Amino acid sequence: MLRIPCPLCGERDYTEFRYGGDARKRRPSHGLPDLKVWHDYVFLFDNVKGPHREFWQHVVGCRQWLVVERNTATNRVEASGLARVVLATREDATL
């Protein structure tokens, strides 16, 4: 069972969470007319085999969105943090 460490609730089964996809993707600014940028944001994935930074929401716990670093080749979770903290302060820093 994949277990995810929630900074507020502790380590829990992944079934308590909702998966939110690649956390390194940046949503284009609202109203941007360049459709290629939107296409790439919506449809293309790096889909890496290895360390992957991704969103999870602790829907049946604290309901916070997290940024989790998980290795997609092993499912080993290396680190996690609150998304609002991570994204506001140190987007690409070590969690």
Add this chain to the structure above:
Amino acid sequence: MTPSRRYSAFSLARHALSNAPWPRAWRAAEPKSSYDVVIVGGGGHGLATAHYLAVNHGIRNVAVLERAYVGAGNVGRNTTIVRSNYVLDGNTQFFEYSLKLWEGLSGALNFNVMLSQRGQVILGHSPLQLDVLARKGNIMRLNGIDAELLDRGQVMRLLPYLDYSAEARFPIWGALLQRRAGTARHDAVAWGYARAADAQGADVIENCEVQGFLIRNGSVYGVETSRGRILAGRVGIAVAGHSSHVAAMAGLRLPIESHLLQAFVSEPIKPFLDHVLSFGAEFFYISQSDKGGLVFGGHIDGFNNYTQRGQFPKVQNVAESAVALIPSVSRLRLLRHWAGIQDMTPDGSPLICRTPIRNLYLNGGWCYQGFKATPASGWCFAHTIANDEEHALNRCYSLDRFARGAELDEDGVGNWTYKQ
């Protein structure tokens, strides 16, 4: 294929009398320095492509490069179901063409792929769901594909072992039956295509991992492999499960995420499940293999990964679905259980197409429908590579369909790979 290598009742008798070992089904080919076409990936699709390149297009100077051994990938990790009950134009015609190729495949390959057209039943659990199935059946019949709508009484006669009690969690209102659907022997498909391609001159090279692409002026001219550099006029990628990983070596980002789909086989029991069944209330499907094991599976795990190890909650979900539908299987034990890596696309449909790099072609994004597509996929991919243009059957499976708003979202769930 030389007459001496053909499989037949005569060759069986001759080998039985001679007591000599059977010859290899295909050569252990060494890589040459260059080929007209190199196919990356020796699974069902890649080997079928090599076969149809020779048969349909006369292109025989072909290598199929397989990282491990033939049958090691998803062609040996599926639930062997073959069907053509789709709704959207494009999918309907493509998968029906595939089923027609399946129907003649054992003869065409001189290899018994053990196609068993035992029929597939999709159950409907409400009047509304039966309406949806009726629409699907009508679309199939308008395309010349067999489909029969069954009411509850007909389903009870056909499948007496389902739960029809008042306590059934999901009451059965009827079903849609495609009699020509069924199963095939997955390994035989890989071996049959490998043997047929080899007999026509293609080199099937196992234990040869592609580690990079040789690209000059936006055009590919070969591959770097674990067994040296191989030049190629054209290169096709057919590595579903790892398409993103391989395409990234050519600098491509794809509309694909890799997800796990789990499959299960029970201990063998006497024959009782004569069809392929699909539960309408949950993602669950089941059939019985020739060895007697129940072969079944559910939906993908729900987050991208490459581990080939499924998560337990899905095991529970699938087991609960099995018992809700067929109470008599509740005490069966699992014999085997595995997870396959799926290329999941945002619309649930595959890619058989050219790429932005000249002479580089892509076959992937199979979601969980790759096995049934194998013959038509190879047929169309061979056409696309030979003519540098998609065939009418796979024009809808281009890379630019998302930018054009031409998605083929069969289930209508939106741009979420993990919901397809």
